[in-house]
Structure formats: C-alpha cells, structure tokens
Amino acid sequence: MMLLAFTSHSMKAIWLLMDHFLWFGKVGILELDLPLWTRWSLRAWLISMTTATISGMLKIQRADNKLARYRKENGQDAEIPGSLKAELRSARVNFWRDLCDLFIPMGGLGYASPGFAAFCGFISSLIGFQQEWEKHIKPIQPSA
Incomplete structure (x- = not known):
C-alpha cells in the first residue's frame, strides 16, 4: 500500500515537472521535442x-x-x-474519481477515445467539486 502511494505521488510530481517544461517549450523559453515530452508526461500521469x-x-x-x-x-x-x-464513503468516492482520471491520459496517449476521456474528466471534476463542497460549504454529518 505504501509503495503504491509513493509511486503515485512520485509519478504525479514527475508529470507536473514535465508539464512545466512543456509550458516553457510552448511559450518559447526552452526548445523541446514537444510530442516526445508530451508522451512521457502522459505516461507518468497514467502510472500515477x-x-x-x-x-x-x-x-x-x-x-x-x-x-x-x-x-x-x-x-x-x-x-x-x-x-x-465516512471511511467507506471516502474510499469509494476517491476510487471513482481516480478511476475517471485514469482515462484522461489514456485518451491523450490514444488508448481510449478522446471523447470518452473528456467525459470521464467531466465526471471526475463533478466528484471533486462535490468533495470540496462537502468539505467547505455543507459538511456531511455521519449519523452516530
């Protein structure tokens, strides 16, 4: 379990770092092979x-x-x-959000339909919005 969390967070950090390099390449600060860096970035995100x-x-x-x-x-x-x-609900909601997020880099790499990946991204965003709403606006009060 700990190894999975470490791998997930490490790959997410690598993906974000690559994403910054990609941005620098797109605005002309760095000269990069953008398709190559994009594929590696998406792979890191997919592993995460x-x-x-x-x-x-x-x-x-x-x-x-x-x-x-x-x-x-x-x-x-x-x-x-x-x-x-609360533990059961949190585990289930986080699982569904992560599962939906899984299809976004798959769409970018051509392993899933871009339309399906976009739909999954939309669902993931709705789940994330609901989680933030419950955390800050209207917390769920578990009974007993």
Whole structure:
C-alpha cells in the first residue's frame, strides 16, 4: 500500500515537472521535442493514476473488512459507526474519481477515445467539486 502511494505521488510530481517544461517549450523559453515530452508526461500521469486507482481498491477492501469485523462482533443489524461510514464513503468516492482520471491520459496517449476521456474528466471534476463542497460549504454529518 505504501509503495503504491509513493509511486503515485512520485509519478504525479514527475508529470507536473514535465508539464512545466512543456509550458516553457510552448511559450518559447526552452526548445523541446514537444510530442516526445508530451508522451512521457502522459505516461507518468497514467502510472500515477493507475497506482492511485489500485490503492483506492485496496482502501475499499480494507474498509469493507473493517465493516465485516464490526458486524461479526456486533451483529448484522448493529448500527454502523459514523466514522466507519465516512471511511467507506471516502474510499469509494476517491476510487471513482481516480478511476475517471485514469482515462484522461489514456485518451491523450490514444488508448481510449478522446471523447470518452473528456467525459470521464467531466465526471471526475463533478466528484471533486462535490468533495470540496462537502468539505467547505455543507459538511456531511455521519449519523452516530
């Protein structure tokens, strides 16, 4: 799990660094092979999102295991604690956002339809907007 997070964050940092070089190339500050740098940048982003998605699946599995243990100890009909509900919801929402983001670099590399990649980017943005809204404007209050 830790290796996945490290890889995801490292690749995201490399992608962002390359993105800055690409910008410098586009405005004429640096002379770069833009198609080559763009492909490498998209590959770094793809690796970052792939590892983030896999990590998200593991987080969901861990939260589901906690829920199963809780229900085994307290009965199937026991009220689920708010903290566990929040953990499950957060893991699932982050997974879906990362999964949608996965298709954006795939579209740029030609592994997915650009239209589908754009649609996934739109859905990811909506999920991110909802997360920020809930964090800053109207927080979700888990019951008990």
